[in-house]
Amino acid sequence: MVSVRGLPILAAILGVASVMPVFSHAEGASAPLAAHQQVSLPRVLVLATGGTISGKADTRSAIGYDAGAVTGEQLIAGVPGVEKLAQLQVEQISNIASQNMNSQVWFKLAERIRRAFAHNEADAVVITHGTDTMEETAFFLDNVIADARPVILTGAMRPSTAISADGPANMYEAVKVAADPQARGRGVMVVLNDEVQSARGVSKMHTTALQTFHSPNLGPVGYVDPASVRFMTPAKPQQHLALPADHKLPRVQIVYAHADMDAQQIDDAVKGGARGIVVAGMGDGNVSTDALAGIERATKAGVVVVRSTRVGNGFVNRDVEVDDDHYGLVASMDLNPQKARILLQLLLANGKTTAAEIQKAFSAGF
The missing domain is CATH 3.40.50.40 (Rossmann fold)
Known part of the structure; x- marks a missing residue:
């Protein structure tokens, strides 16, 4: 568990008087849930990479914004009720717009996920990511993470300061899917706008619409809302490839x-x-x-x-x-x-x- 720092910054960004922490240090701080309740909650490692979900508005146009302006901890702090779904640990892997996503960040993500699972640090992983290259990151990880525990990518089409920002709902539902026992053995998945998509099937299909992600050939593997997670297809075996030791991919x-x-x-x-x-x-x-x-x-x-x-x-x-x-x-x-x-x-x-x-x-x- 980690503390949420920079809350006054997030409050200023969101235009509210204050933002309360959703979780606290494990050592000595008072827990938001009873001890026995926290022990029973799954442990979800949140790896933040930036993107629109961490963006804030810019005045250059009516829909202009700067990606990667908010940290992962600040992002989580703005998601009401997420602390009831899982014990959350947040780490910042990068804070970039997803058009700048690259293979070196992919290797960092893959190795951090492998280490977390190998050392039993987490029961699932959620990655916050920009939407432009989300399908590529998801597909890369799907091919190199050989573990039944869920890895979920989520993001947003509107920045955190936008009217009706979609990031908090997507983040909540991503954690909900990650914490669900049915999510095991399904490979890497993408969760946005109430739908669960496979890494192989999903593509960004619209430049600006909230419902931009679809799986045109395979269809969604499930649906999620604040009350439930429903998978439409059974889990099936995945192929996995070794991660190149030199952190280089052929041209x-x-x-x-x-x-x-x-x-x-x-x-x-x-x-x-x-x-x-x-x-x-x-x-x-x-x-x-x-x-x-x-x-x-x-x-x-x-x-x-x-x-x-x-x-x-x-x-x-x-x-x-x-x-x-x-x-x-x-x-x-x-x-x-x-x-x-x-x-x-x-x-x-x-x-x-x-x-x-x-x-x-x-x-x-x-």
Whole structure:
């Protein structure tokens, strides 16, 4: 348990007279709940990374704001009743806008979660995160955290100072899902706006709407409100990959397909040292004849090429309009380009280099 510092700052931000701590130091401070009640509550480690949920308004426009202006402790202090759900420990991993999210923060998160579970510090983890890259962080962690205990990501579409800010409700529901025994064995999940989404399925689908997160191919795995958590699908086995010891991921480029496409971006990626290329293809992962010739040059040079799609829904199937077997390509199945890039990076880092073994990993579960 930790103390909440900086409460006058949060009070000033929120425009209220005072903000009461929702939890206290374990050593000597008076607990908000009876001792026997606190012992029975699950222990949830909250790892804050910044994002809109930790933002405050800026005057540059009607909806302008600065991400990462509020700490994780201040954020938790503004969520009424969350102390009744779990014993909370808050740590600040970073405080950045999610467009600046990077693999080094991913490694910090993964190692802190692994350590917390290995040392039995927590029964679950909640990560506060910006929405722009939340699906990528969730998917990365889902592939490297081999533990049944829940890891939940949450965030907000409106900053903490906005009218009808959605952060407090999302935070409350994320902790509620994390503390629920049904959440075990389901991998990393994303909780926003009363829905629970899988890391593999979820995507940000709208620039500004509160209901921005959807799982277009898989659907939500559950629903949550202040009274209940309901899962719609059973837990199923997850594949996990080793975390690279050197904290480095191979260079994988995303190339976006379009009308009148040539092979220049593909050739440039190969010259730039890419070990993999993900093509955000048209339709079912299709590219022009010129681009396909560039892809063939790339695969002959030892670069792994994955066909994904720029379309928001649907699977990329093998050997439909493109002869994947002939060109040695990988079909991304349900994974969008940004997730296909992460999986390919992790597979390459784990020594998986042939199209056949990489396709097996992409097709796992289907």
